[in-house]
Amino acid sequence: MSTESSPESGGKSLFSLQRRERLMEELRAHGAITVRDIAAKLGVSELTIRRDVNMLADEGLVSRVHGGATLPSPLDRSTAGRTTSHSYSIGMVVPSLDYYWPQVISGARGEAEVQNLRIVVRGSAYDAADNRRQVQALLDTQNIDGLIVAPDMGGEHGKELLRWLNALPIPVILAERRAPLEIPAHKLEWVATDHAFGAGMAVRHLWQEGHRMIGCLTDSTSPTSPHVVRGWTQAMNALKIPLEKSIHEDSAKLDNGDRAKHFDRVLELCRASGTTAMLVHSDTQAVAFVQHCVDRGVDVPGSMAIVGYDDEVAYLAEPAISAVRPPKSYVGKVAVQLMAARLAEGRMRPVHRVDLNPELIVRESSVGAPRVVMEEAL
Template sequence: MTTNDPRAVTKSLFAAQRRERIMDELRARGAISVKVLAAQLGVSELTIRRDVNAMADQGLLSRVHGGATLRNDLQSLSTEQAPAELRYNIGMVVPSLDYYWPQVVNGARAEAEKQHVRIVLRGSTYDAADNRSHIQRLVDSRNIHGLIVAPVTSGEAGHELLRWLNTLPIPVVLAERRSPPSIPAQRLEWVATDHAFGAAMAVSHLWKEGHRGIGCLADIESPTSAHVFRGWEQALRALGVPEENRLKEDSHGAKMPNREAFFDKVLERCRATKTTAILVHSDGEALAFVQHCQDSGLSIPDDIAVVSYDDEVAHLAEPAITAVRPPKMYVGRLAVEMITSRLTEGHRRPVHRIELNPDLIIRESSVGGRAARS
């Protein structure tokens, strides 16, 4: 059947373009958030949900709470084949589906396929109550053998969540999270990046490039930032840099609409403390800071060198930004390997807590500047 109504043709074209964009995002990130993609495309969340539902019915993707992920080979198995091969169902709760976490999820899915286990993914937020709600739903389904979670761990709400996780009747592995020493969580296991080591690598690199004033800009509300600040401070202390000469700023002030004023304040402090290089967590703030420096007439890296933490989009800047890159896919892979081993070996297996070293990807924003030539 054909139609001569140009409005119907245009509507179909727009739907096809949206769905191609959805697939592009999934191929690049492994997962998408309905809310984020709706904002990017300028359409309603209901429109994106309809697209996701239609594409899921076609077998192109998998629906998850709040978004979608790429399908894997296990999901393509027929219902007759799957029960005979699947060993365990593993619940996985991550705080975001549009930054950092898609690579962790991809790593988990790859290892799950090798281990013949199924990942049941839920996207949550950076809120302890929301984390608990999603985890509780998985536990209540009575179809989950173990959990991989990235919960809030700070504050009383985070501490209470950790205590509760430690009492669950199924094994729990934390991904990119740790239980603080003050919380008796003897049963919890985890695999996490040594972010303090990553920050120290960045400081060492900038020091070798001739910088003696090295600052740090990070959002204290991020679970990663405390480790980044700690590694930065330990590295400067080891290098003998006096504490009064250290620029340390909470990048939470870089949120719009106060970003320009905040970065102006940072640059004033850079001049006052003779800071010529800065480590910024995360990429979004690093890109915004580089652009603000350039708009202010400063050259990168001649006037100030920049290293980002996360390496999600740092390469897209001009100049490309040197970045600390956590091994995100390996975090997901090892989390699945760890919980599968726990389910297989039971109490005979000792509690495992693994830290992985990140890499430093050196680019134009931190090399060959004025400090290195002086």
């Protein structure tokens, strides 16, 4: 028996049709409905009503508005020229459209096509206030059913943003972010790279290459750097490398002149401590550090081995830089998979929080050269 002629499937289809007819009756009577009120009146989930509203809107029978629907308006052009009907619309807010995040967006869009979801992307900044503005714009104009966001979580503004996201009436998935323990964000789900694991891989790689003093150069303004530092610290402790004698420097907010002086100071500290390897986040910073070493006559990797983090441009350096590569495309892909499952299963589905491991891409900057004490090199 085919699905179309099955009595069971026919009953479900009739029920769905009757429910949408009730929606239209409410709209004709009142001119507008809210998802929350009509779900309570019909005794079904808000997600079910959103799906019904989306179907009716795709057929041109209603106009979607934030939180509900109205009778069609001649000013509504949201379905004009549409050739594909999507089951849900997902908003996505990321802090950059030109570094790291394009691959995350690409992964999300690819999976959205598989899941028959619509992705609406907005670029933001590393700023909690702007993150909230961009999310609010999606809520106000796009009638989204779920949200994937990479918010700035620093300071009180970041904490308040997380509380607000947690209280939204739609599912929220954090991308490359984890809510801190002090924020009771019990509804928020996330998918994030285990950057601490990646940093540990880099340290162990350098240890296996014969380095016994391994420093860390990071940017404290980046949300990734604290995890990199934590992984570096854990690996150093596991390898019994004394942290009190190791180099950990912050390269945040340095212009070209200050950066050169800063890198000179880092090299001086390396020379004094016998440090022969550095883990550098991000890899744009690693490229600049390699170039500075070359300018100062410090051979890479002979006198200084370097591993970058992010693997966006590390391969462009001379020599090419070994780098930890987060699975950026998969962060987007898994975020959409989590969202699709949440929308399909509703509140009965347990909250999911997923860590993905990065990989280490080994290139010339960290292997294949005899170790030379930096005093001799200089």
